Amino acid sequence: MSALSCVASYQRRDLRAALRNGSFTLHLGPFSHLISGASEPLLDYLTDTYRDYPVELSPSDVTDVLLRLEAPNVLRRFVRRQITPNPGFKIPAVPLPLSMAPLAFEMGLNLSVALKCCRFINVHAGVVADETGAIVMSAASGAGKSTLTAALLQHGYRLFSDEFALIGLDQPLLHPYPRAISLKQETIPVVRDMVGDNWISKTVTGTPKGDIAYYRARASDVAQDKIPTKAKLVLFPNFEKGARPVARQLNPAEAIMRLVPASTNYSLLGEPAFHAVTGMLKNIRAYEITYGSTMDSLRLVEQITDQKLV
């Protein structure tokens, strides 16, 4: 495929027309995404947060992900307008006010990749990498994964993903999928202080998940979205207010047993998934880290990797 232009290189009216026609094709990492649903809040979001992402205004090939952002019914297209993500299969999505289009967009892409993509083992995890390999961070929501991911990006790491560790089935390599990092509630000012206001989207307030903002991926990370790497460390971060920093090394088998339930398709893929996940953990260490501040989390990563960060 020839080099594609990025979102920022197109006129807003052309982007709007492509979204209205359902021909807007966003390319990122191993996936192409066919998006439809022109709305000004979505256009605002795409032209800001997704400005550096390659896009086609009419698809040149079959696409991996289909996402329609549409009103839940005819009435809500016009009166107190609402939006809901439709990834082509039934999902229990609550219709959102149109102003929450960024959330519907991100949620729709997450569901599509989590539930339909079987070319990789998907594990819910943040992933960053440097030239020595990737750090995979798996945690429940609110455990500090996104903040730690954002912090590591300020210290020489590139973004693979804040949502998915995509592990190859043929070779247990991690594949980048560097979408914007989703920030919730009190993590928004923390990351804003860390990276600067220009990198954070407008906050979407009052969503079912509270206030949400997105940390834009760097153009350099988007440009390296086809370069996979091996894992070098698996972390299970756990932020606890006021906690003393502690790192506990895990038996690799225990680490794998924690990654398995964090995967949406491990059971579906079966034996190849077992080989891929055990292959990824081969000869690397896994830790559960507990900390009460971002600085402490970086110090723990520094100690574990023996790499100067702070």
Add this chain to the structure above:
Amino acid sequence: MAAVPPTTGKKWSSDSRQYLAIEYDDTFLVYFRPSGETHFLNFLSYGMVDAVSSMPLSEEEILARMRTDFSLTAEELPEALVATTLSELDQAGLISALGAGA
């Protein structure tokens, strides 16, 4: 803990073609092909699965074998622990009783 039904007289067996096992520091990750599930077993549980893969053994024979193989005393490895473990392995499908119900 639920009472474990006595297994005296039964012979237990496993089929090594049905599972994949990887050892990590005295623990084993076992992928069981028929169910597609991955199990985390300690050395003793895996030792039992492995022991009955070459020939069917009764509970008493498994108990004796485990005590010998892992140099465990009767206090360290009581009969009840073996019975419970066999029951759990049976529920997971990793071993099965020959002539069960007979």
